[in-house]
Amino acid sequence: MPSTELASPRPHHAGQRFLAVWARVAITALALAAQIFVFAFVLLTGAESAPWVGTVSLLISLGVLVFILNSRMQIEYKLAWAIPIMLVPLVGGVFYLLFGSRTGTRRQLARYRALQDLAQIDQVSAPGRLLVLPGREGQEPREMPGGDELAPVVSVEPDAARQIAFLSNVGPFVPYEGTRTTYYPVGEEAFEAILEALERAERWIVCEYFIVSEGVMWRRTLDVLRRKAAEGVDVRFMYDDLGSIWNLPSGFVRDLTRAGIRVQPVNKFGPGLTLRYNNRDHRKILVVDGLVGFTGGINIADEYINQRERFGHWKDTTIRLAGPGAWGLAALFFTVWDLVTGEHTDLAALSPPEDEVAALASGSGIVVSYDDTPFDDVSLGWAAYRNLLGRADQRVDLMTPYLVPTNEMINVLASLASSGVRVRIITPGIPDKKYVYAVTRSNYRPLVEAGVEVYEYTPGFLHAKQMVVDGELAIIGTINFDFRSFYLHQENAVWMYRTEAIAAMSADFDATIAVSRRVTLAEVRAAPWWRRAIWLALRTFSPLM
Numbered sequence: 001m002p003s004t005e006l007a008s009p010r011p012h013h014a015g016q017r018f019l020a021v022w023a024r025v026a027i028t029a030l031a032l033a034a035q036i037f038v039f040a041f042v043l044l045t046g047a048e049s050a051p052w053v054g055t056v057s058l059l060i061s062l063g064v065l066v067f068i069l070n071s072r073m074q075i076e077y078k079l080a081w082a083i084p085i086m087l088v089p090l091v092g093g094v095f096y097l098l099f100g101s102r103t104g105t106r107r108q109l110a111r112y113r114a115l116q117d118l119a120q121i122d123q124v125s126a127p128g129r130l131l132v133l134p135g136r137e138g139q140e141p142r143e144m145p146g147g148d149e150l151a152p153v154v155s156v157e158p159d160a161a162r163q164i165a166f167l168s169n170v171g172p173f174v175p176y177e178g179t180r181t182t183y184y185p186v187g188e189e190a191f192e193a194i195l196e197a198l199e200r201a202e203r204w205i206v207c208e209y210f211i212v213s214e215g216v217m218w219r220r221t222l223d224v225l226r227r228k229a230a231e232g233v234d235v236r237f238m239y240d241d242l243g244s245i246w247n248l249p250s251g252f253v254r255d256l257t258r259a260g261i262r263v264q265p266v267n268k269f270g271p272g273l274t275l276r277y278n279n280r281d282h283r284k285i286l287v288v289d290g291l292v293g294f295t296g297g298i299n300i301a302d303e304y305i306n307q308r309e310r311f312g313h314w315k316d317t318t319i320r321l322a323g324p325g326a327w328g329l330a331a332l333f334f335t336v337w338d339l340v341t342g343e344h345t346d347l348a349a350l351s352p353p354e355d356e357v358a359a360l361a362s363g364s365g366i367v368v369s370y371d372d373t374p375f376d377d378v379s380l381g382w383a384a385y386r387n388l389l390g391r392a393d394q395r396v397d398l399m400t401p402y403l404v405p406t407n408e409m410i411n412v413l414a415s416l417a418s419s420g421v422r423v424r425i426i427t428p429g430i431p432d433k434k435y436v437y438a439v440t441r442s443n444y445r446p447l448v449e450a451g452v453e454v455y456e457y458t459p460g461f462l463h464a465k466q467m468v469v470d471g472e473l474a475i476i477g478t479i480n481f482d483f484r485s486f487y488l489h490q491e492n493a494v495w496m497y498r499t500e501a502i503a504a505m506s507a508d509f510d511a512t513i514a515v516s517r518r519v520t521l522a523e524v525r526a527a528p529w530w531r532r533a534i535w536l537a538l539r540t541f542s543p544l545m
């Protein structure tokens with residue numbers, strides 16, 4: 001059992017952290033408010049004293065509106081911004097330029113693509129890396145891209161092969177066979193496996209989390225990371241500064257730095273007007289020695305392992321990759337690490353020995369680790385889900401904490417159910433964000449009317465993000481079924497084909513349904529008009545939430 005000291009921060013440390021966080025937030029909020037006030041004041045008063053100021057502002061808004069309407073953005077995002085720009089044209093266009101952009105700079109995008117290319121080249125000769133082709137077994141090996149070595153050829157069903165080809169062509173997302181996949185249906189089970197993996201680290205550890213919070217989970221993790229760093233293990237920790245702003249442990253950066261751990265914030269929270277607040281690093285990745293990796297919904301906070309009760313029982317899920325596929329997760333981490341630090345990591349020097357990889361290569365099926373970036377106008381997260389849905393023949397099982405789909409997504413799910421595919425969706429029974437919960441419930445009616453089975457997890461909050469199709473294909477990771485995850489955040493997930501973990505995911509889905517409440521057609525049709533009106537307004541502006 002953890003000691004009392006590990007279970008909670010000392011009172012004066014908690015007070016210091018509280019004051020430090022509120023001071024930082026207050027100063028930043030005042031600075032931002034002052035900048036926005038000055039900006040609006042100059043525009044409004046300038047328009048009165050110098051008519052050309054108002055004319056320029058209106059032209060900017062018109063130009064922005066034309067750009068939005070002709071862009072590749074989802075129609076929901078266009079509408080959410082077009083309405084305020086038309087209502088307040090004097091300032092709406094400039095506010096979009098400041099806060100509405102969903103992409104990074106061209107320089108960021110170019111560097112990110114270059115880093116992805118390097119990561120892909122590094123994986124070309126990685127143990128377990130496959131050349132996946134549709135067709136019969138026993139085909140001859142093909143020459144690997146960029147070299148003379150030969151890749152093993154694995155034959156899969158054509159639909160699955162096309163999905164793998166898609167992921168391989170859009171990023172450094174390499175298919176691996178022989179990876180042991182272990183599924184954890186709750187955070188507390190996953191956490192014990194994570195601690196065990198950390199204890200076995202011999203060369204390096206990398207961690208990346210959206211939220212890091214004081215408590216049992218962080219203190220136990222920090223204890224292991226400190227000891228490993230003292231043993232000479234290279235430990236790197238990356239976190240989203242804005243995502244952790246309210247909960248970051250007191251002295252977090254200081255404690256890690258003193259322990260010899262390299263720590264790097266992403267999206268650092270500060271007083272300047274910036275686009276980066278709209279694009280958060282929502283990924284959760286932990287890799288040890290390139291041999292074992294974890295991802296899923298859990299952050300480092302006590303509610304994720306039910307050491308602290310928030311919104312009832314907290315259900316979250318995790319996947320463990322042991323063997324070749326773990327290196328795919330490592331490549332994702334180092335791509336973003338190099339992007340935010342400006343470094344160039346020598347991935348070849350960090351690659352695990354082939355004999356150690358081979359010793360773990362006893363799993364079934366194929367895994368592909370991939371991520372989704374806000375630096376472009378394409379949602380790889382939604383594309384991967386959509387590809388799985390397009391392959392569905394019998395059953396689709398989806399868990400998501402937030403069900404905020406676009407009209408396209410609703411139509412895809414509804415048409416599947418109408419065609420005879422059994423589509424089941426589980427959402428939380430107790431919400432963590434009431435306004436998002438309201439939007440989630442507002443989307444039930446068209447789905448339920450089409451025959452989609454919608455359930456709410458009655459014991460509490462469900463934070464899992466995963467889909468299983470026909471018991472053969474699955475995705476699990478950090479990607480919520482909402483606009484923010486699909487288009488605004490840096491996310492990651494694992495695509496799987498016929499792995500041992502898929503059966504465990506399907507069994508857990510059935511077990512979760514057993515303690516969930518089904519949403520009925522009578523219930524969704526009985527919502528009063530005023531509630532439907534609120535839902536309509538929330539859905540309209542949900543891409544901005």
